[in-house]
Amino acid sequence: MSLYKWNINPRIPNEFVGLSNYVKLFHDDKFYxxxxxxxxxxxxxxxxxxxxxxxxxxxxxxxLKGQTFFxxxxxxxxxxxxxxxxxxxxxxxxxxxxLVNYLLKDxxxxxxxxIRWLAQENTAMIPIYVLGIWKGIGWSMLIFxxxxxxxxxxxxxxARIDGANGWMLLRKITIPMLRPVIAFQTVMLTIGGFNVFLxxxxxxxxxxxxxxxxLSSYMFKEAFDYFHFGYGAAIAVIFFLIVFTIAQIQRKLxxxxxx
Amino acid sequence: MKKKIMDLIxxxxxxxxxxxxCFPFYYMVVTSLKESAYIFTVPPQMIPKPATFENYKTVxxxxxxxxxxxxxxxxxxxxxLLNVFLSSLTAYGFARFKFPGKELxxxxxxxxxxxxxxxxxxxxxDMIRKVPFFMDNPLTIVLTSGIGGIxxxxxFLRGFFESIPRELEEAAELDGCGIFKTYWHIAMPLARPALxxxxxxxxxxxxxxxxxxxxxxxxxxxxxxxxGILGFRAQHGVQWHLLFAGTIIAILPVLIxxxxxQKYFVKAVAEGGLKI
Numbered sequence: 001m002s003l004y005k006w007n008i009n010p011r012i013p014n015e016f017v018g019l020s021n022y023v024k025l026f027h028d029d030k031f032y033x034x035x036x037x038x039x040x041x042x043x044x045x046x047x048x049x050x051x052x053x054x055x056x057x058x059x060x061x062x063x064l065k066g067q068t069f070f071x072x073x074x075x076x077x078x079x080x081x082x083x084x085x086x087x088x089x090x091x092x093x094x095x096x097x098x099l100v101n102y103l104l105k106d107x108x109x110x111x112x113x114x115i116r117w118l119a120q121e122n123t124a125m126i127p128i129y130v131l132g133i134w135k136g137i138g139w140s141m142l143i144f145x146x147x148x149x150x151x152x153x154x155x156x157x158x159a160r161i162d163g164a165n166g167w168m169l170l171r172k173i174t175i176p177m178l179r180p181v182i183a184f185q186t187v188m189l190t191i192g193g194f195n196v197f198l199x200x201x202x203x204x205x206x207x208x209x210x211x212x213x214x215l216s217s218y219m220f221k222e223a224f225d226y227f228h229f230g231y232g233a234a235i236a237v238i239f240f241l242i243v244f245t246i247a248q249i250q251r252k253l254x255x256x257x258x259x
Numbered sequence: 260m261k262k263k264i265m266d267l268i269x270x271x272x273x274x275x276x277x278x279x280x281c282f283p284f285y286y287m288v289v290t291s292l293k294e295s296a297y298i299f300t301v302p303p304q305m306i307p308k309p310a311t312f313e314n315y316k317t318v319x320x321x322x323x324x325x326x327x328x329x330x331x332x333x334x335x336x337x338x339x340l341l342n343v344f345l346s347s348l349t350a351y352g353f354a355r356f357k358f359p360g361k362e363l364x365x366x367x368x369x370x371x372x373x374x375x376x377x378x379x380x381x382x383x384x385d386m387i388r389k390v391p392f393f394m395d396n397p398l399t400i401v402l403t404s405g406i407g408g409i410x411x412x413x414x415f416l417r418g419f420f421e422s423i424p425r426e427l428e429e430a431a432e433l434d435g436c437g438i439f440k441t442y443w444h445i446a447m448p449l450a451r452p453a454l455x456x457x458x459x460x461x462x463x464x465x466x467x468x469x470x471x472x473x474x475x476x477x478x479x480x481x482x483x484x485x486x487g488i489l490g491f492r493a494q495h496g497v498q499w500h501l502l503f504a505g506t507i508i509a510i511l512p513v514l515i516x517x518x519x520x521q522k523y524f525v526k527a528v529a530e531g532g533l534k535i
C-alpha cells in the first residue's frame with residue numbers, strides 16, 4: 001500500500017507511485033516532530049516508570065503489613081482504560097479549575113499564574129509524560145516484586161554482617177541481581193512507549209500546532225482524517241523498522257542478561 | 260527502636276505514593292457527584308456538597324450510556340468466549356500433538372507478536388471496508404477480537420497444558436474418550452487457573468478497545484463505551500460531571516473483576532510478564 005496513491009473510493013484503481021510516499025516522508029517536518037516526540041516520550045517514561053516501580057517494589061518487600069493492599073492500589077491505574085484516564089488527565093491539567101494548577105498555585109505557591117498546560121507548545125507534552133509514568137508504575141512494580149523474590153536472603157544477611165548499609169545493599173546486590181528483569185522491562189516498555197497513542201489522541205489530539213504529535217497519532221491523522229492511506233502505510237512501515245531496529249539493538253546489548 | 264522509625268518512614272512513603280496513585284480516581288468520583296455549577300470552582304471541592312446521583316441518571320438515560328453499556332457487553336462476552344476457546348485449542352494442539360514443522364509454525368506464530376497491532380490497522384481497515392457486510396456490524400468486532408491475541412495466549416497456555424500429566428489423558432483415551440472429549444473434559448478443567456487469567460486479560464482488552472471499533476462502528480446505535488465516552492466529550496464539551504459519571508460506568512465492571520480476581524492478575528503478570 002505504501003507504494004501506491006491509495007484511493008478512498010474502491011471503484012477508482014489505485015495508482016502506483018513507487019517510492020514517492022517515502023520521499024515525501026523524508027521531507028516532512030511533521031513526521032520529524034512526531035518521531036522526536038515519540039523518542040522523547042520513550043526516554044522520559046521508560047526510566048521514570050522503572051525507577052519509581054523499583055523503589056516501590058523494594059519498599060514493599062520489607063515484610064510490612066498491608067503489602068497486598070498497597071500493591072492492589074498501585075496497580076489500579078494499569079488496569080483502567082486509556083480512554084478513561086486520558087480524559088481524566090485532561091481535566092486535572094485544565095487551565096482554570098484544574099487540580100494541578102490549583103495544587104501548584106494556590107496550595108504550594110510555586111507559580112503565580114495558572115499554566116496553560118495543554119494550550120502551549122512547550123508544556124503540552126508534560127501531562128502526557130506524567131500520565132504515561134503514572135499508568136505504568138504498577139506494572140513495573142509487579143515485575144520487580146517477582147524478581148526481588150528470586151534473590152536469596154542469605155546474600156543480604158552476609159552483606160549486613162560485613163557492615164553494608166541499605167543504599168549499598170540496593171546498589172551492590174539488588175540492582176545487579178535484577179539485571180535480567182531490568183533488561184526485560186526496558187525492552188517491553190520501550191516497545192510500549194513507541195506505541196503511545198490514545199493519551200495523545202484524547203488529551204491534545206496532537207496539538208497545539210502538531211507539537212505533541214507522535215508517530216502513531218500522525219499515522220492515524222493522515223490515514224483516517226485525510227484518507228491518505230498510502231502515506232499512512234508508509235509511516236507505518238518506517239515506524240515498524242525503527243521499533244524493530246531499536247528492539248534488536250537492546251536485545252544485543254542485554255544478550256548476556258536475557259539468555 | 261531504629262527499626263520502628265524505619266518502618267514508620269516506609270509506611271509514610273507508601274501512603275503518599277498510594278494517595279498520588281489513587282487521588283485522580285477519587286477526584287473523578289467526586290466530580291461525577293457534583294452539580295454542574297461546582298466543577299470549576301477555585302478551590303475545587305474535595306467533598307461534593309451537595310452530592311447528587313443525578314449525573315448518573317442523566318448519562319444512563321439521556322446520553323445513551325445504557326445503550327453503549329449493553330453494546331459493550333454484547334460484543335465483549337461472545338468475543339471473550341470465542342477468544343479463550345480458540346486460544347486453548349491452538350495451545351492444546353501445540354502442546355499435545357506431533358506434526359511436521361510444529362516448532363517452526365509455533366515460532367512463526369510468536370514472530371507475529373513482534374508487529375505492533377496499531378501498524379496493521381490501515382491495511383486491515385482497507386480490507387474490511389471492501390465488504391459492506393462487515394462495516395457497521397458489531398459481529399465484525401466479535402470476530403476480530405475473538406481472533407486477536409491468539410498467538411500470545413497460545414504461548415501462555417501451552418506451558419500449562421504441557422505440565423498436565425500425560426497419564427490422565429491416556430487413561431481417558433483408554434476409557435473411550437476421543438481427542439476433543441479428552442481436551443474438553445480432562446485438559447480444560449485442569450487448566451482452569453490459567454484460563455481464568457486469560458478470561459480476565461481478554462475481557463480487559465475487548466472492553467477497553469477503542470481504535471478499531473471506532474473505525475468499524477460508525478453508527479451511534481452500535482457504539483461501545485469507549486467510543487461513547489469520546490463521542491460524548493466531542494458533542495458536549497467539558498461537562499465533566501456528566502462525562503465522569505459515564506467513565507465510572509465504563510470502568511466499574513473492570514474494577515469489580517479486578518478486585519474479585521486480583522490474585523490471578525498478580526500471578527499472570529508476575530509469571531507471564533504480561534502487559535495488561
